[in-house]
Amino acid sequence: MMHLNRDRALNLIVYAVLMVFVSSIVIGSHVYEGRQRMVPLVIGIPTMLLLVGITVVELWPGLAQFNKAKGGGEDEPVPVATASGINAGRWQRVVTIFAWLIGFFVLILIFGYYLSVPLFLAAFFNREAEVALRKSILIAIGVSVALFLLFNLLLDIPLWPGILPMVIPSILGGGSIPPLYRGL
Amino acid sequence: MFEAFGDALVQMFQPASMLAIFFGMAVGVIFGIIPGLGSVIAMTLLLPFTFGWDPILAMYAFAGIMGTASTGGAVPAILLNTPGTIANVCTTFDGYPMAQRGEGGRALGLAASASALGTLFSIFVLAALLPLAKLMILAFGAPDIFWLIIVGLLAVTFASRQNMAKGIAAGGVGILIALIGFSPVFGKLRFSLGSEYLWDGIEVVPLAVGFFALSELIAYTSRGGTIAQKSDIKVGIKQLLQGAMEVFKYPGILLRGSVIGTVIGAIPGAGGAVSNFLSYTSAKQSSKTPELFGTGFAGGIVASESANDAKDGGILLPTLTFGIPGNGEMVILMGAFVLHGIQPGRDLLVNRLDVVWAIILGVIGAQLLTTVVILLAGGYLARIATVPVRYIAPFVAVLSFIGVYAVRSNIWDVLLAVAAAIAGFGLRKAGFPIITLVIGFVLGELAEKSFVQSLQIAGGSYSIFFSRPVSIILILLIVGTLGYNLYKAIKANVDSKVTGA
Numbered sequence: 182m183m184h185l186n187r188d189r190a191l192n193l194i195v196y197a198v199l200m201v202f203v204s205s206i207v208i209g210s211h212v213y214e215g216r217q218r219m220v221p222l223v224i225g226i227p228t229m230l231l232l233v234g235i236t237v238v239e240l241w242p243g244l245a246q247f248n249k250a251k252g253g254g255e256d257e258p259v260p261v262a263t264a265s266g267i268n269a270g271r272w273q274r275v276v277t278i279f280a281w282l283i284g285f286f287v288l289i290l291i292f293g294y295y296l297s298v299p300l301f302l303a304a305f306f307n308r309e310a311e312v313a314l315r316k317s318i319l320i321a322i323g324v325s326v327a328l329f330l331l332f333n334l335l336l337d338i339p340l341w342p343g344i345l346p347m348v349i350p351s352i353l354g355g356g357s358i359p360p361l362y363r364g365l
Numbered sequence: 366m367f368e369a370f371g372d373a374l375v376q377m378f379q380p381a382s383m384l385a386i387f388f389g390m391a392v393g394v395i396f397g398i399i400p401g402l403g404s405v406i407a408m409t410l411l412l413p414f415t416f417g418w419d420p421i422l423a424m425y426a427f428a429g430i431m432g433t434a435s436t437g438g439a440v441p442a443i444l445l446n447t448p449g450t451i452a453n454v455c456t457t458f459d460g461y462p463m464a465q466r467g468e469g470g471r472a473l474g475l476a477a478s479a480s481a482l483g484t485l486f487s488i489f490v491l492a493a494l495l496p497l498a499k500l501m502i503l504a505f506g507a508p509d510i511f512w513l514i515i516v517g518l519l520a521v522t523f524a525s526r527q528n529m530a531k532g533i534a535a536g537g538v539g540i541l542i543a544l545i546g547f548s549p550v551f552g553k554l555r556f557s558l559g560s561e562y563l564w565d566g567i568e569v570v571p572l573a574v575g576f577f578a579l580s581e582l583i584a585y586t587s588r589g590g591t592i593a594q595k596s597d598i599k600v601g602i603k604q605l606l607q608g609a610m611e612v613f614k615y616p617g618i619l620l621r622g623s624v625i626g627t628v629i630g631a632i633p634g635a636g637g638a639v640s641n642f643l644s645y646t647s648a649k650q651s652s653k654t655p656e657l658f659g660t661g662f663a664g665g666i667v668a669s670e671s672a673n674d675a676k677d678g679g680i681l682l683p684t685l686t687f688g689i690p691g692n693g694e695m696v697i698l699m700g701a702f703v704l705h706g707i708q709p710g711r712d713l714l715v716n717r718l719d720v721v722w723a724i725i726l727g728v729i730g731a732q733l734l735t736t737v738v739i740l741l742a743g744g745y746l747a748r749i750a751t752v753p754v755r756y757i758a759p760f761v762a763v764l765s766f767i768g769v770y771a772v773r774s775n776i777w778d779v780l781l782a783v784a785a786a787i788a789g790f791g792l793r794k795a796g797f798p799i800i801t802l803v804i805g806f807v808l809g810e811l812a813e814k815s816f817v818q819s820l821q822i823a824g825g826s827y828s829i830f831f832s833r834p835v836s837i838i839l840i841l842l843i844v845g846t847l848g849y850n851l852y853k854a855i856k857a858n859v860d861s862k863v864t865g866a
Contacts, residue, residue, distance in 0.1 A: 188794070191791065191794055191795060192794075192795040192796070194791070195791045195792060195794075195795035195797070196795070198788075198791075199534070199538055202538065202541070203537070203538065203541060205556075206541045206544065206556060209556055210555075210556075213553075213555060216551070216817050216820060217548070217551050217553065217555065219816065219817065219820075220540070220544065220812065220813040220816055220817070221541065221544055221555075221556075223816070224537050224540045224541055224812075225537070225541055227537065228533075228534050228537030228538060228541065231530050231533060231534040231537070232534050234530060235528075235530050235531060235534065271587050271588070274586070274587035274588075275583060275587045275790070277587075278582070278583045278586050278587055278758075279583065279787060281762070282579065282583070282762065282783050282786060282787075283783060285762060285766065286766070286779055286780060286783050289766060289776070289779065290776060294766075294767065294770070298763055298767075301759065301762070301763070302759050302763065305758070305759040305762075306756075306759065309586075309755050309758075309759075310753070310755040310756055310759075311755075324760075324763070328763075328767070332767070332771075336414075336417075338417075338771050339774070340767065340770065340771075341770055341774075341776050
């Protein structure tokens with residue numbers, strides 16, 4: 182077995198997610214008849230076997246070497262070519278950027294592009310790029326006006342107005358969320 | 366074929382076409398100059414916005430980016446010792462020492478000129494091979510196409526030099542993702558879990574934007590800082606012109622670099638970085654004065670820049686003829702084909718030659734424009750590379766989110782892009798080559814179609830996959846490639862055992 186550091190834990194999570202996805206396709210293909218399940222099985226089963234192999238090697242790195250050249254106990258950390266080597270500080274940054282992206286999406290979903298883009302830009306420039314608040318707001322307004330002119334007036338591409346105007350009727354028109362599931 | 370060329374040439378000089386090429390060129394140069402961005406992100410961000418454009422104009426814009434990003438990448442490589450793209454690494458070896466000697470302009474002139482000549486060489490080779498390729502693809506039946514897809518995926522996997530098993534698994538996952546939703550092969554829904562959103566399957570634009578643009582954004586923003594530091598760069602026009610002409614003093618290096626770039630480019634997965642290194646080392650090994658390489662030698666820049674731009678013609682060959690994309694740029698180009706209802710391969714070469722010529726002429730036009738732009742403003746352009754990444758990131762995010770939404774006006778596509786970004790980041794960190802996954806995804810439908818068609822032709826017999834001459838050649842290629850890589854792995858293991866003992 183091996184030390185389960187942060188990088189390896191992430192690797193195992195990724196393998197697990199991929200295995201769940203592939204096995205869902207392989208198992209799910211059985212409800213389809215004949216040739217409809219052919220390619221899911223022909224591609225899915227070898228992919229699943231590879232993923233299992235990759236996971237086993239990640240858990241027991243010694244198996245990847247036919248004959249281990251040097252000594253060292255089982256618990257000795259073995260460098261893995263795929264390990265990212267990201268330190269804790271950078272992981273925090275990664276999580277922060279994830280949060281910005283997810284937050285930006287939620288903002289757009291609720292308030293639409295025209296309100297969310299300047300809000301996001303101003304906040305990001307101020308918090309992450311450490312630009313002065315007034316300058317951040319100016320940049321955000323400038324970019325948003327340019328986007329509005331480009332998409333609404335020049336390209337005639339209507340951008341998502343957000344669900345809030347739909348919840349509060351008669352304001353800005355409102356956006357109708359496409360159903361993820363029928364009936365919802 | 367050449368009648369279509371004449372029409373395309375006339376079309377290229379229309380103001381809208383010139384504007385599209387210029388736009389693509391400008392985007393390509395800027396994204397090429399900024400280290401960490403590059404042509405794939407530029408094309409990914411542009412992809413959704415071309416929806417609704419005339420397909421020919423879209424192709425001009427994409428060709429503009431393709432033809433220029435690695436040329437743009439030479440600017441920070443020479444002036445700031447920071448390659449704009451990975452294909453410009455060898456340019457730093459001689460470009461930066463020249464710049465330190467106060468000959469940055471000469472180095473830029475050499476790079477711009479060598480890039481233009483390398484591109485022209487490879488594009489002419491591509492144009493000359495197209496009639497032959499047209500005949501060749503007629504010899505390819507459904508089972509051959511299926512094997513060709515497997516060859517393409519394996520080639521990209523091996524060329525990515527990452528874990529072989531992870532590369533193949535990523536390709537498999539990509540193909541499986543492509544099977545979700547309505548299947549045009551069977552006319553039925555599969556794996557949609559009852560979700561209306563998944564009826565149309567997973568769309569290429571949100572997936573590509575998430576995997577390429579947004580996951581890269583996460584990577585470089587989390588690193589933070591400014592990649593290139595200096596900004597006090599002065600480049601004289603006299604030196605630039607001197608360098609541009611000096612390239613002709615190295616005809617052997619130029620020709621070798623162009624040939625290497627074209628040939629390596631045609632191998633799926635190999636691309637600009639490999640051709641760049643191969644050309645540089647080959648020029649050095651065959652030189653009578655190898656000690657000059659790495660000291661600010663003009664020939665070194667010619668070797669590097671001619672090869673990394675000559676890959677453009679080579680890499681277009683498998684994409685246009687067989688629909689097998691060899692790198693990230695070609696994956697996005699395939700996405701553009703899908704978005705504009707263009708079918709690469711036989712249909713493209715027979716019915717849509719206007720598209721083929723638009724790409725070819727677009728690459729040439731953009732490359733020539735770039736050469737002029739770099740000669741005129743190389744020193745000023747290098748300053749773009751000094752912009753901190755934290756200023757670029759929010760713009761990439763905004764463009765990605767708007768672009769993804771603009772294609773289908775479906776807000777869930779944006780969520781899919783965010784999910785793909787997170788998944789892409791995780792996959793990269795776990796060592797899975799994203800490019801193989803996306804190529805698998807882009808080719809998944811074609812793989813299934815050719816597989817099922819083959820069985821239909823053979824009345825359900827699998828022998829059809831092993832009986833056609835082209836298929837047998839491709840199978841031998843697969844077995845040979847797998848065997849060779851396995852042999853290399855075992856040998857490396859045995860060697861390490863011997864060294865350790």
